[in-house]
Structures are given as structure tokens and as C-alpha cells.
Amino acid sequence: MLHQWTQEPSEAIALQKRLAGRVERRDRIGEVRLVAGVDVGFERDPAAPENILTRAAVVVLEYPTLTLVERVLHRAPTTMSYVPGLLSFRELPAVLEAFAQLERRPDLVMVDGQGIAHPRRLGIASHLGLWLDLPTIGVGKSRLCGRHDEPPAQRGGWTELTDRGEVIGAVLRSREGVKPLYVSIGHRLGLESSLGWVVACLTRYKLPEPTRQADRLASRRTLAERAGQRALSLNPSDTEPT
Template identity: 70%
Template sequence: MSITPLHEWNLAPAEAIALQKQLAVRLEREDRLDPVARIAGVDIGFEEGGDITRAAVVVLTWPELTLVEQVVHREPTRMPYVPGLLSFREIPAALAAFDRLAVRPELVMVDGHGIAHPRRLGVAAHLGLWLDLPTIGVAKSRLCGRYGELGEARGDWTPLLDRGETIGAVLRSRVGVKPLFISPGHRLCLDTALGWVVACLGRTKLPEPTRLADRLASRRGTMPETSSLGLDDIQ
């Protein structure tokens, strides 16, 4: 994997939006997964009041969900946060972190949306295209789309709809907490994405890949040598 040149990402808003539309049509929604032995989790955090971007990537084995590798990459923040253009702010750092990975995962879970995006190219979808890997968007809040009543039981879900199409699922990953927004990124369909997220759920709100990446990116807690589905405590 090579790092994308800076100029590819340093685009004016109008150009970025045009590029998103071009890239969205290249996304594959049919399943095209190799046998999954490793699943990666990706998340971005910030330091120095936002001046420094921290990209964290963790790799867990499947089905043990044991942490086998973790990388943190820090670099100056190059773009401000603009709703709908999140990938241009976060992906450069994420790619640099992936570049330092010794093993290549067969599936990637990203903190953010996949195709549940105004132009169907959220950060998970965009990253999937650049890595040419199956990706799943695991977001903690809604960007676009509407949904109906959601059950209270763990595992309950309801489709996320936008302009006549199903762009994702609103999933109750844990009882009593706000739901997760799951959407396919690249090379897999919604049902498959949902299946993987549920399969990686411990007793916490976030699936293991994203939960550990989140922790690493925000400097919270400690990273266990062997994950145990949320049994390890935050310090």
C-alpha cells in the first residue's frame, strides 16, 4: 500500500464533492470477501486542540477477536471538519497508519459512515476504495436518512432510508444506549455488514475492532495484549 499524494486530498469543497460522486459509482455492493482471518478497526483522534491528527488501526484475529497488531500515526491536521467531507480530513492519516501494518486484514470496520452519506461516499466507503478492501461503516450518529421506531432489544435494527433507497441500518448494539448506524462501505452488502458487526459485538456498544481503535486513537484506557470482548477495564 502506498500513501496517496497530498494534492489528491487537498481539494476545494466543490471539487471534493464532484470527486465523491465520481468515486461512489465505483463502489461494489455485492459481497466480494476473501476468507476472513483478520479484521481491522480504524479511528481518528486529535491532539493539541485539533492541530495534530492521530490515526489508529488495530488488527484482530477472527473468530477469536484477539489483538495482533496496532499502529498509531500522528501528523499535522490538514483539513477542517466539514460535514459530508470527513474522509478528506481523516483518510490521509489512516492510509499512513495502514502503510505501517505488517499484516493485511481481509475486512475493515471504520468509525464513520459507509454509503449512508449524501453522495454515498462516507469515510468507510472512500477508504475501502483506496485500500481495495471490504469496509463497513460503524457510526455513532446520523448524517442523513430517516428511520422508524427501533426495538429495545440488543440486535434489533431498522433500515436507514434516504431518497428511496436503503443506505444502512440503525442497530441497537446494547440495551439502553443510543443505536449504531451501520452501512456497507465497499465490496459487501448491508446484510453482510450487519452480520459482521453483530458477530464482533462484545458486551459493549461498539464492536471490538472499532472499540479498540477508538481507545487507541483517543488515548483512553490501555490496549490489552489479548482482547476479551470488553472485559478489560479502562484506566
């Protein structure tokens, strides 16, 4: 499947403004048995180091056991550079290709990035939710916009993330002693429910299992890179043996 997305900032912004009105901020979700996690990473093309490849990772976990049941890693040429606020236009094409390769359709999707906690209320989690017509949640590791107080120190504590007089998300302490997570509505789930699902998928780490597993897959070193690392640790010297 080929998705030729707009690379024109003005067009992308206009589209975001139109789509934002279609995002559903209330619960519209059925029984959850499969939860997906999405994350994207980048790597240099081994064949042509001057080119950068986008790596879209999607994992599907069974709920509530959080057992991995499926995973897809899709590589595609990177078409657009990173522009704050237009992340989905850079990463979604590859993510959609990955979803197309999935055998099972998840009931809920957690995305590494913002949902409506975005200048035009259409972060990558919301954009993906609309495209797939699935409930989604934005789970970001840092802030794009909005203001907030420091969330309580204990696990599960959270404070509101507000912007222009509107609550656009929550800043959640997913683990003690670590930077909080930025949770926001993606699509078809309210904020309280979104927080509930994220907390329900937390184990012993900072990230909930869906995005943590997707993270591992997206940033996993390639076989060649791992071979290189082994060579380095065995060869404290400089050049690689040929």
C-alpha cells in the same frame, strides 16, 4: 508517503460523485481471519499548542477470537477543517499512513463513520474501501443523513435507514439501553452481511471490538497527559509542582 488531498470543497464533492459509482454493494470477500478497526482522534501538538494533530488508529484483530494482533497509531498535522460530508478528506490521509505501517493486510475493515449512508453515497468507510480495495463497513455513532424509526430495544434489533427512497443503511441496537449504531455498506459487502459481521464482533459493549479497540487507541491520553492527571489527583491544589 505523502498524500496531498484536495482541500477544495467543490473538487472533493466532484470526486465523491465519481468514486461513488465504483463502490461495490454486494459480497466480494474471502475467508476472514483478520478484522481491522479504524478510528481517528485529535490532540494539540505538545511542541506547538496552537497546532492540532490528527491521530489515526488502526487495530487488527484475529477472527473469531477477536484477539488483538497488531496496532498502529500515526500522528500527522491536521490539514483541513471538519466539513459535514467531506470527513474523509480530513481524516483519510493519516489513516492511509497508518495502514502503510501495518505488517499484515486485514480481510475486512470496520470504520468509525458512515459508508454509503452519505449525501453522495461516499462516506469515509466507502472511500477507504475503494482506496485499499478491501471489504469495509461503516459503523457510525450518529446519523449524517437519512430517516428511520426507533430500532427494537433488544440487542441485535434493527431498522432501515432510508434517504431519497433508497435504503442506505441500518440502525442497529448493539446493546440494550444505549443509542443505536448506524451501520452501512462500505465496500464489497452487502448490508445484511455487514450487519452480520458487526453483530459477530460484538461483545459486552456498544461498539464492535474492532472500532472499540481503535477508539481506545485513538483517544488514549498521551504519557504527558496521564502524568498531568496523576499530579492533579495527588495535588488537589492548583499549580503543578516544578
